[in-house]
Amino acid sequence: MEESVQPVGEVQILGQTRIWPAIAIPGAATIVLIIIAVVFRLVSWYALGAAAASLILGVTRRSNAVLGDDIGLLVRTRRGVSRPYTWSQIERIGWRDGGLWGSTLQVYPRGGPYDVPGPNSSVDVGRIWLPRRRRLPDPLPGLRQLHGIKALSDQ
Numbered sequence: 009m010e011e012s013v014q015p016v017g018e019v020q021i022l023g024q025t026r027i028w029p030a031i032a033i034p035g036a037a038t039i040v041l042i043i044i045a046v047v048f049r050l051v052s053w054y055a056l057g058a059a060a061a062s063l064i065l066g067v068t069r070r071s072n073a074v075l076g077d078d079i080g081l082l083v084r085t086r087r088g089v090s091r092p093y094t095w096s097q098i099e100r101i102g103w104r105d106g107g108l109w110g111s112t113l114q115v116y117p118r119g120g121p122y123d124v125p126g127p128n129s130s131v132d133v134g135r136i137w138l139p140r141r142r143r144l145p146d147p148l149p150g151l152r153q154l155h156g157i158k159a160l161s162d163q
Contacts (some may be wrong), residue, residue, distance in 0.1 A: 014090030017078030020147045023103065023111060024073040030066025034059045065110075066137055074113050074134035076151050079130050081113070083134040093117060099127050100150040100155040101148070102160030110137040114160060 037059040045051045068086070075082040080094035093115055100116035112132045118123055125131035152159060 034062035069137040
């Protein structure tokens, strides 16, 4: 297990878990399913299991965030803050949307053509539950331009 690292310089939030939909939406669905089960004596175990799984995922990922500082990426989870990649190790970077189940920061590290992960194969770095909607512009394009990193769609 990696030791927790400290941020260096200015820290920018690239993505952060939104706690209210992660708890409120599955919690409301679970309450509705329980009411239906009590009133109509009808239990949909699949729906109840899906709502419970969503609630558990939301609670376990409530503090997840992907940050960027002067050195590289920082991933904050329940285990602490880790630095998976520095800016000089990244060739391409971007968000892959997982829909209802959250988003993942995808990184293509520098290296040879047969390295795994490498420039031809990605690695999922940080998973967040439903990204927080921003009032400010997304900092990822600015960081990519500053450090000479391509977007996921660039070749």
